[in-house]
Structure formats: C-alpha cells, structure tokens
Amino acid sequence: MTPTWIILGATSTIARAFARLVAERGENLLLAGRDMAELNRTAADCINHGAPSAEAIAFDARDMASFAPILDKATATEGAINVAVFVGSMPTQDEIDGDPALIAGTITDSFTGPAQFLTLLAPLMEDRGKGAVVGVGSVAGDRGRLGNYVYGASKAGFHTYLSGLRNRLGRSGVHVVTVKPGTVDTAMTWGMDGLPFLAQPDKIASDIMRAVDKKKNVIYTPFIWWPVMTVIKSIPEAIFKKLKI
Amino acid sequence: MRWKHSDYTGWGRVHRASGELARPERAAALSELTKDETAPAIGMRRSYGDACLNDNGRAIDMSRLDRVLEFDPDSGVIHVEAGAQIGHLLKTFAPKSWLPPVLPGTGFATVGGCIAMDVHGKNHHGAGSFGQHVTEITLVTPKGEQIVTPKKHPELFKATIGGLGQTGPILSARFPLLKAKGDVMVVTERRVADWESFIGLLDTSEATYSVGWIDATARGAALGRGILEEAETGGGLVKPAKRGKKIPLNAPGFALAPPVVRAFNATYWRRVPDRGRTSVKPIDDFFFPLDKIHDWNKLYGKNGFHQFQCVVPLSSVDALRAILEKIANSGLASPLAVLKRMGPGRGGYMSFPMEGYTLAVDFPNKARAEQVIRELENMTVAADGRVYLAKDALASAANIRAMYPEHDKWLSAVTKADPDRAYETDLTRRLKLRDPA
CATH class of the missing domain: 3.30.465.10 (Uridine Diphospho-n-acetylenolpyruvylglucosamine Reductase; domain 3)
Incomplete structure (x- = not known):
C-alpha cells in the first residue's frame, strides 16, 4: 500500500522541494497550509512529478479547528502515514522587543501548534505501527543567541518535544527525525547579508529524505552545522553571554 | 517583497550589473510585486551578453516559480x-x-x-x-x-x-x-574532413537531431573539419553519467592557450574512428554536453568570454566559409565551435532563426577578439545573416536593425504593452531596440 505524507506548511520553499521528492517516489501527499491557491499549484506539481494523489488542505498552526479535517483524511487512507512539519515563523528580535505580544504567535507557529497536531496524530500512527515523523527545527534552537532567541526558544521547545515523541512512538515502530537546518536560501533569508553556509532548499530536502530512509534521529543540514554547533554549544555560558554570534 | 542588492553577470561574464533583485516564490507574490514595481524578469542568466542584466535598476529573478x-x-x-x-x-x-x-x-x-x-x-x-x-x-x-x-x-x-x-x-x-521512442539517444558520430564535406552532409542529413562540431583552429585544407553528430531517440537501458564536476575558481590564463586548444581539438576529432561510430547516450549527455561541468564559463578566467553566433541564408554559404576562415586565422578561437543547418522556423518578430547555416564560436575576452567579432558581425550583415541576441555582447544598434527586418512590428507591439519602457535591459539600451526609428 502506498504511503501518505502529510506536509504541514507545504508552501514553504523547503517543504515544496521535499514534496517533490516524495512525489518522485510515487507516494501520496496531503499538502497542508494557509494559502490554498499556492497549495493547489504545488499539488499539481506533485501529481505531475509522479504522486498518485496530492491534495491541498487548509491548516493553520494557530487554529486547532483546522486540524480535524486533516486527521480525518489521514484516518481514511490506507498504508503508512508520514508527517513532515515545516511550519514556523521568525519575526526579527527587534520586532519582538518592540511588541512582545508577537512571542505567543512565534511559539505557536514553531512549537505548540505543530506539537498539538502531532499529539492528535500520534495514536493513529501508533495504530498503523509504521511511518515517520519529520520535525524541522533549527540550529537556532541549540543556543539562545542575541539575534533571535525567541525564535530559538520556540525551536528548542520543539526539539525537546520531538525527542519525547521519538521515545514514545519508537515503541510502536514509528520513527521520529529531528532536522536542524542552518541558514537556507529562501524568501525568509533573501536580502539578509553575511549568512554563513547558505544552503539550497533542494539540498535540505534530499538530506531530510536520506535521514528518513536511514532512520536518523537528529540531523544537521548541511552537515557543516554539526561541528559548528558542537563548538557553539560547548562555549561556557560565562563566555557565551559576552559574545555576539 | 524584499529586494536584495546583487552583483550579477551574464554567462559570458563580460558585462556586469549591479542592482536589486526580487525572487518571488509564490505566484501571488509575483502579482503583488508587479502592481507596484515593473521590472524585467530574468531566469538562470544563461544568456551570454547583457540580455539578462539591468544595471542600476531592478529585476525579478523567476527561478523559484518552477512548477x-x-x-x-x-x-x-x-x-x-x-x-x-x-x-x-x-x-x-x-x-x-x-x-x-x-x-x-x-x-x-x-x-x-x-x-x-x-x-x-x-x-x-x-x-x-x-x-x-x-x-x-x-x-x-x-x-x-x-x-x-x-x-x-x-x-x-x-x-x-x-x-x-x-x-x-x-x-x-x-x-x-x-x-x-524512449529516454536514451542513439547517436551516430562521423569524422568530417573539411568544410565542403560538412555542408554536403548537413544538407543531406535526414536525422531528427543533428549538430556539427567544428575544429575552429584547423586552417587551410583542413578548414571546417569536425564531427557530425546525428541522433534519434531510442528505448533501452544505459547507465546515467555521473553528474556535476565543478570548476571552483577562475581558471588560469593558460587553460585556453592556443597550443592547449589545438591539442584538445585534434584529440577530440581523432576520438571518433575514421569509419564513424554509433553509440547509445544518456539523453542529457547528448543535449547538454557541457552542463556536466558546472560553471564551465569560469574556464575563461575572470575576464570572461564572448560567444559569436550568426546564421546566414543558404545562398550565403560561401560567406560563412569566409567567416570561419577569419575565425581560424585569428588564432583566438576556443574548442567550442558549432555548425548546424537551420530550417525556416521562427516564432516571433525578433527571433533569431532563418533557413540557412548557423555557426557559434567562443572567444576569450581580449581586445583583439573584440575586434575580430566586430568584423565577423559586419561580414554577417553583408551576407544577409544575423547574430543571436542571446549570445551577443558587442553588436552595434545599426547592424542589429539591418539584421532584424521585423523590428518595427516588434517595437510597435512592445511599446503598446510597455509604454514606459519599464522592462528595458542593458541589451535593449545598448542596441537602442526600444527607441523609435
């Protein structure tokens, strides 16, 4: 039976690249997000790249009412269910400092919204006894940095949630992959100067797919971020607090 | 939509531009953007000259809208x-x-x-x-x-x-x-001894796909020697080629020095046995032989290079021979020379093709090469031919008007669509294409 992938935040550039890889493997897609016109174009692209079915469906991380129709669709499928979470938002730290109310939305988009969805989906995945969860976090979640520590905090929360979910779902044959991308060349970073190791979305997508196939637990992508973050994580807090990195 | 300040070039890396680029990822973002900013669209910037540049202006990078x-x-x-x-x-x-x-x-x-x-x-x-x-x-x-x-x-x-x-x-x-018929190409390669034989073979070729590779450094009796490739699609299995060799840095100047080029060309020519050969090739190897070497344009170093490509009508075949002779005698040409017979098909007022023969040759960007290319351009006008604007970086406005007789029709339609000349590029400005006659 052909597996089905639920892609949350399917209008994101990395999600689109990943969805195309899923399509080329001949697997089904449920493309969930807010911009339906855009999702429909991506769904068509997936069909034309080999997906037996690709359907656009509304999803808003801040609106739990939007979750049920997706869960219903998932329940109605046969075969393995996989889910990949690409949602998240990143107001600049300056914007947040000016309007702390933005913190709630950032945490909802990047952590609690997806966590609520995954928690609702978990019993169904346990029931099927197979499948994969891909949670896209960020290297920003590894350490609170001056430049974006609210975004970082939401991703750190998501990482910890995924770690627990891995512990739980692993018992019934469902694998959880935590993905920590570095900076990626997308609309979100377009026009920002001096980004190190800027990666293309296609590269991130293929790294994710390889991690799923190899049942990796946590990956940094591109790989260079693993040594970089290992060093950054090892800096004592007394020194780190004086650094601007 | 955010704009990113960028320095960018065409494929030949001779002309440069500096300006802001937007790169919409959603169809709606492009529509939104177009409401308050009319700017020319650019793609992967594989045009050699300045067709894809808008120096001191803005441009829209379309590469992410690819579904x-x-x-x-x-x-x-x-x-x-x-x-x-x-x-x-x-x-x-x-x-x-x-x-x-x-x-x-x-x-x-x-x-x-x-x-x-x-x-x-x-x-x-x-x-x-x-x-x-x-x-x-x-x-x-x-x-x-x-x-x-x-x-x-x-x-x-x-x-x-x-x-x-x-x-x-x-x-x-x-x-x-x-x-x-399938996803591979069945390719027949033949050595061709000289110009006359090449033209004869191109005229009588019945293959669906054909292209001639010319040794642009061969002179005298060997002028126009090369390899004719004829191909059809075919079914069957073949190992796909390994992809993606990268040229990391600007190559040193000697990489394309005349002795190196001559040696390469002679070897390339002898690679095909005298009696010819037929082989099965992965489809992209046949169509895009250079794409496997990413950024091959950097072989020409940081000064970049020009590609001269012209087409002349069938009746001007001798004029094209004179053009090739001039190229060979200049001693400046690179290994990359392509000769092909074209049919009459063209889709627009400013389309390049005409029934005849087209020749394309690369030159490293040097003052002497520029001089040669300008002379080749004049020879092309005299032969009732035209140069290809996707390649051009040097032509004069007057020559281009002479080569493109439907320019006035194009201009009137374009002026109607874009009265404010918001989509102008470095190429249209250099060649004064949007100026009234």
Whole structure:
C-alpha cells in the first residue's frame, strides 16, 4: 500500500522541494497550509512529478479547528502515514522587543501548534505501527543567541518535544527525525547579508529524505552545522553571554 | 517583497550589473510585486551578453516559480511556470517518453528564457524554434494576469516570442511535449574532413537531431573539419553519467592557450574512428554536453568570454566559409565551435532563426577578439545573416536593425504593452531596440 505524507506548511520553499521528492517516489501527499491557491499549484506539481494523489488542505498552526479535517483524511487512507512539519515563523528580535505580544504567535507557529497536531496524530500512527515523523527545527534552537532567541526558544521547545515523541512512538515502530537546518536560501533569508553556509532548499530536502530512509534521529543540514554547533554549544555560558554570534 | 542588492553577470561574464533583485516564490507574490514595481524578469542568466542584466535598476529573478501545473499524458500538453528549467522537464518526462519539443544547448535555461529568446535546438531543421510550439503564455502585467494566445493577440504573442522580455514577466506557458521512442539517444558520430564535406552532409542529413562540431583552429585544407553528430531517440537501458564536476575558481590564463586548444581539438576529432561510430547516450549527455561541468564559463578566467553566433541564408554559404576562415586565422578561437543547418522556423518578430547555416564560436575576452567579432558581425550583415541576441555582447544598434527586418512590428507591439519602457535591459539600451526609428 502506498504511503501518505502529510506536509504541514507545504508552501514553504523547503517543504515544496521535499514534496517533490516524495512525489518522485510515487507516494501520496496531503499538502497542508494557509494559502490554498499556492497549495493547489504545488499539488499539481506533485501529481505531475509522479504522486498518485496530492491534495491541498487548509491548516493553520494557530487554529486547532483546522486540524480535524486533516486527521480525518489521514484516518481514511490506507498504508503508512508520514508527517513532515515545516511550519514556523521568525519575526526579527527587534520586532519582538518592540511588541512582545508577537512571542505567543512565534511559539505557536514553531512549537505548540505543530506539537498539538502531532499529539492528535500520534495514536493513529501508533495504530498503523509504521511511518515517520519529520520535525524541522533549527540550529537556532541549540543556543539562545542575541539575534533571535525567541525564535530559538520556540525551536528548542520543539526539539525537546520531538525527542519525547521519538521515545514514545519508537515503541510502536514509528520513527521520529529531528532536522536542524542552518541558514537556507529562501524568501525568509533573501536580502539578509553575511549568512554563513547558505544552503539550497533542494539540498535540505534530499538530506531530510536520506535521514528518513536511514532512520536518523537528529540531523544537521548541511552537515557543516554539526561541528559548528558542537563548538557553539560547548562555549561556557560565562563566555557565551559576552559574545555576539 | 524584499529586494536584495546583487552583483550579477551574464554567462559570458563580460558585462556586469549591479542592482536589486526580487525572487518571488509564490505566484501571488509575483502579482503583488508587479502592481507596484515593473521590472524585467530574468531566469538562470544563461544568456551570454547583457540580455539578462539591468544595471542600476531592478529585476525579478523567476527561478523559484518552477512548477508543472498541468500535464496531459494523452496529448503531451504541459502547462508550466516560467522559472522551470528545461533540463528538469527533460529529466522528469523523458522516462515517460516525452521530450520538450525544442532543447537549447543548456538544460539550465528556463522556460521563460526559452520563450524570450525563441531558442532553437539540434532538431531546428525539422521542429522549428521553441516559440513555435508555445500555444499560450500568461503574462503578469500591472493590471493583473493576461493570457496571451496566437489567435487572440497575434501581435503581442509574436512580440513576446523572442521578445527579450519586453512585454513583461511570463508567469507560465503551455506547449506540447514531443513523443519520443524512449529516454536514451542513439547517436551516430562521423569524422568530417573539411568544410565542403560538412555542408554536403548537413544538407543531406535526414536525422531528427543533428549538430556539427567544428575544429575552429584547423586552417587551410583542413578548414571546417569536425564531427557530425546525428541522433534519434531510442528505448533501452544505459547507465546515467555521473553528474556535476565543478570548476571552483577562475581558471588560469593558460587553460585556453592556443597550443592547449589545438591539442584538445585534434584529440577530440581523432576520438571518433575514421569509419564513424554509433553509440547509445544518456539523453542529457547528448543535449547538454557541457552542463556536466558546472560553471564551465569560469574556464575563461575572470575576464570572461564572448560567444559569436550568426546564421546566414543558404545562398550565403560561401560567406560563412569566409567567416570561419577569419575565425581560424585569428588564432583566438576556443574548442567550442558549432555548425548546424537551420530550417525556416521562427516564432516571433525578433527571433533569431532563418533557413540557412548557423555557426557559434567562443572567444576569450581580449581586445583583439573584440575586434575580430566586430568584423565577423559586419561580414554577417553583408551576407544577409544575423547574430543571436542571446549570445551577443558587442553588436552595434545599426547592424542589429539591418539584421532584424521585423523590428518595427516588434517595437510597435512592445511599446503598446510597455509604454514606459519599464522592462528595458542593458541589451535593449545598448542596441537602442526600444527607441523609435
């Protein structure tokens, strides 16, 4: 039976690249997000790249009412269910400092919204006894940095949630992959100067797919971020607090 | 939409531009953007000269709008966003035995670029130009999306095909793919001793795909020697080639020094046995032989290079021989020289093709090469031929008007579509293409 992938935040550039890889493997897609016109174009692209079915469906991380129709669709499928979470938002730290109310939305988009969805989906995945969860976090979640520590905090929360979910779902044959991308060349970073190791979305997508196939637990992508973050994580807090990195 | 300050170049890296680029990832973002900013669209910047540059201005990078919106497996008709790369379409649909109807020499060219340059391929003599296959174009204008078809908007359509982007950004296009026998190419290569034999073989070739590789350094009796490649699509299995060798840095100057080039060419020519040979090649190896070496343009070092490509009518074959002779005698040419017979097919007012022979040669960017290319351009005008604007970086405005007799029709349609000249590029300014006669 052909597996089905639920892609949350399917209008994101990395999600689109990943969805195309899923399509080329001949697997089904449920493309969930807010911009339906855009999702429909991506769904068509997936069909034309080999997906037996690709359907656009509304999803808003801040609106739990939007979750049920997706869960219903998932329940109605046969075969393995996989889910990949690409949602998240990143107001600049300056914007947040000016309007702390933005913190709630950032945490909802990047952590609690997806966590609520995954928690609702978990019993169904346990029931099927197979499948994969891909949670896209960020290297920003590894350490609170001056430049974006609210975004970082939401991703750190998501990482910890995924770690627990891995512990739980692993018992019934469902694998959880935590993905920590570095900076990626997308609309979100377009026009920002001096980004190190800027990666293309296609590269991130293929790294994710390889991690799923190899049942990796946590990956940094591109790989260079693993040594970089290992060093950054090892800096004592007394020194780190004086650094601007 | 955020704008990013960028320094960028065409493929030849001679002309440079500095300006702000936007790169919409959603169709709606492009429409939004176009409402308050009219700027020319650019793709993967595989035009050699300045067609893809807008120095001190803004431009819209279309490369992220690359989705296949519709494909009809019965008719082969495809509807695709303009940023899709032609090589990606080949890779995706060749396994289903469908090919883009026309494939230019690089798979990195976008569909939008293929339209704006009305590109041709190795099947031009039979299949015509890319634009001739296009049945519908969706333009994004400040007033919204406009669907342009040859029937309803004949002038605007013909001004868009080969129109250098001057009718505005293309969001998507519709055209039929061609049914192929399979996803490999059966290629016959033959050594050709000289110019006369080459022309004779090209004139009588019945192959669907054909192209001649000329040793542009061979002189005298060997002038015009080379290899003729003729090919058909075929079914069967072949190992795909390993992809992606990168040229990391600007190559040193000696990489293309005359002795190196001459040695390369002689070896390349002898590679094919005297009696010829037929082999099975992966489809992209045949169509895009240079794409495997990413950034091969850096071989020419940081000064960049020019490609001269002209086409002359059948009756001017002797003039083309004189052009090749001049190239060979200059001692400046690179190994990359291509000779091909073209059919009459062209889709737009400013399209390059005409029935005749086309010759393309690379030159490193040196003062002496520039002089030679200017002379070649004058010889082309005298031979009633024309140079290809996708390659050109040096031509004069007067020569281009003489070469493109339908320029006035193009100008009137383009002026109607873009009265404020918001889509001008460095190329249209250099060649004064948007100026009234």
